[in-house]
Amino acid sequence: MKLPAFDYACPRTLEEATALLAEACGDAKVIAGGQSLLPFMAFRLAAPGLLVDLRKIAGLTGIEVGDEEIRLGAMVRWRDILDSAALAHALPLLPAAIGHVAHYQIRNRGTLGGSLAHADPASEFPCIAVLCGASVDVVGAGGRRTLPAGDLIAGPMETTLGDDEIIVAVRFPRWPEGRRWAFDEFALRHGDLAIAAVAACYDMDGPHIANARVAVMGATDTPQRVPEAEDALNGRAPGDDTFGTAAEAASAAIEPTEDLHAGAAYRRALVGTLLRRGLRASCTRQREAAE
Numbered sequence: 001m002k003l004p005a006f007d008y009a010c011p012r013t014l015e016e017a018t019a020l021l022a023e024a025c026g027d028a029k030v031i032a033g034g035q036s037l038l039p040f041m042a043f044r045l046a047a048p049g050l051l052v053d054l055r056k057i058a059g060l061t062g063i064e065v066g067d068e069e070i071r072l073g074a075m076v077r078w079r080d081i082l083d084s085a086a087l088a089h090a091l092p093l094l095p096a097a098i099g100h101v102a103h104y105q106i107r108n109r110g111t112l113g114g115s116l117a118h119a120d121p122a123s124e125f126p127c128i129a130v131l132c133g134a135s136v137d138v139v140g141a142g143g144r145r146t147l148p149a150g151d152l153i154a155g156p157m158e159t160t161l162g163d164d165e166i167i168v169a170v171r172f173p174r175w176p177e178g179r180r181w182a183f184d185e186f187a188l189r190h191g192d193l194a195i196a197a198v199a200a201c202y203d204m205d206g207p208h209i210a211n212a213r214v215a216v217m218g219a220t221d222t223p224q225r226v227p228e229a230e231d232a233l234n235g236r237a238p239g240d241d242t243f244g245t246a247a248e249a250a251s252a253a254i255e256p257t258e259d260l261h262a263g264a265a266y267r268r269a270l271v272g273t274l275l276r277r278g279l280r281a282s283c284t285r286q287r288e289a290a291e
């Protein structure tokens, strides 16, 4: 289907971009990679009168791995994340999850800012941002603010961004050395949006798990942490019993969504299976790294 008619602007500064958005009073959208917005427009799920292109605005790209945090510009593309040796070392969970995003062409254009703002419950990046406690820097006509990734996502395809606000960067706290992680996903075909996926990370305090975090996506209407599964991991030794208990806790705790791809009961079971499998892999990976 053809796109509905729209005006187009390609500003060079954030001030110009936010002013254009403010003037349009809700009838404008920014365009980043266009990989979600343009299909939405083609299907008439969105019909903005003005598209404000972000590609010429300086300062929205770049991956900076600092001592305290990792800063990713909003226009960082999936391909940049997959190609970054620094990220592979500092936050290996992120490229592992992004490896499940879409296909070659889409990864070359899709951006992390677009993914967060689109807030598809089956998107990998928002889930990893929620799991890791990432902060999102946002600029609007009225100024700048920072909010936790979890507070940005209000519901399926819904955020707390104002009409004139633009995501400029996402900041992840640095991980301690040796943090273990897990990511596992089920989609109908590789690159399709997830039916369900789980992400987790934890440290070792002697023989016991500490600081466990578990998040679910695809199976729920937003990416979300699962404290019940985290409690089942903390203070216990890693192993099949512990992982099985955490998996059961995650399955029981979530409120799974239902659609034409999968029923709620199936998604509930899938979350448990994926978490058990992902956590087992976290131990194997650690052993391989030590050898």
Ligand SMILES: Cc1cc2nc3c(=O)[nH]c(=O)nc-3n(C[C@H](O)[C@H](O)[C@H](O)COP(=O)(O)OP(=O)(O)OC[C@H]3O[C@@H](n4cnc5c(N)ncnc54)[C@H](O)[C@@H]3O)c2cc1C
Residues within 6 Å of the ligand: 029, 030, 031, 032, 033, 034, 035, 036, 037, 038, 039, 054, 074, 075, 100, 101, 102, 103, 106, 109, 110, 111, 112, 113, 114, 115, 116, 117, 118, 122, 123, 124, 125, 161, 165, 166, 167, 168, 191, 192, 193, 194
């Ligand atoms: C066939 C197909 C398969 C896909 N599979 C997956 C998948 O498996 N996993 C996955 O995560 N994604 C998937 N996607 C989505 C893809 O990753 C998108 O690129 C991404 O979700 C949106 O990024 P974008 O840069 O293309 O955003 P756009 O399409 O340009 O924008 C999306 C929305 O975000 C807004 N926006 C964009 N940038 C900003 C910003 N900086 N600040 C504020 N608002 C902004 C736009 O106004 C729009 O509302 C798939 C897409 C397709 C077409």
